[in-house]
Amino acid sequence: MSRTIEEQTVEQLGGPNSILVRQRRDHAEMDRLMNLYRALDDGEERERALKDLVQLVFSHAFAEESVLWPVVRRSVPEGEELTSRVEEEHQQINDLVSGIERLDAGDPEREAKVERVFALIQEDVRDEEDLLLPRLQDALDSARLRRLGAAWEAVRKSAPTHPHPVVPRRPPGNAVLGVPLSAYDRARDAFGLDVSGAAGKKALTGLAGALAVAAAVAVLRKRH
Structure with missing residues (x-):
């Protein structure tokens, strides 16, 4: 193995x-x-760095999950086991970031979740760079x-940038639900939509769920 x-x-x-x-970059x-x-030290700058990290990670x-892991499962011995391990790490990060986005900056519980996310990201990187990608x-x-690399980059540039519990980890479900949720995420990022406060969070969560349901219904109709 390399x-x-x-x-x-x-x-x-x-x-x-x-x-x-591209992965290493x-x-x-x-x-x-x-x-x-x-x-x-500045709270606003720290939040900007965290926002940039979340958008990149997701x-x-x-x-x-849409482009690379299916190729690994087809081409690499133990590809199923290796990608399942990384997908589990992705799911843990998804769940933790969902919790972080519901908490206020400076909350000790939030900071603990942030550090746990950082540790999981570092673990995920080592699993990919040391085990999966060399294979x-x-x-x-x-x-x-x-x-x-070209296919992966094209998908990455139009992918969702925030956690969504409704999105499965594997194709075709992730690709189908990712299309409307990506538009939602990128509008939120571009226009700085406010997710602070219970009302704002509830509205955005409802919109994300509605987009996901609409995409699922469209797929079912197409199949029939």
Whole structure:
């Protein structure tokens, strides 16, 4: 098996557009944002760093689950076991961030959840870079790694950016429900929709649920 992708050059990983290089680049940015959050004193700046991290983590994970992990399950020995392990980590992060978004900044319970999320992200990165991605590197040539990188990037740029309990971890359900929820998330991010207060949170949660139900109904009608 190839060694961890953390230690390899861009050329060894298939070039700058390879899925391996793109993954490592996102992982490095996650690490930078976590360190920034811990280093900052200003509450507003800390919240901005956390917001940027959440948006990156969820779009990154959605693209993995939609594009990358199906290829791993088809191409890599023990691919099912490896992707299931990472999907479980993603679900734990999803649940914790959902809790964080319901709590006020500065709440000790919220800070504890943030640190737990950071630990899970770091664990997830190590599982991917040390175990899963080296096996994918052994299974695919550089050209396929670059094609997979392009597909993954396209999905990541249009993926949901916040946790949604209604979204399953695997295709086709995640892709179908992700389309309307991505539009909802990106409008929320772009316009700074207020989710503070019970009324705002209830309205946004209801909108997300309605979008998910509408997508599910559309799929059922198409199948019949």
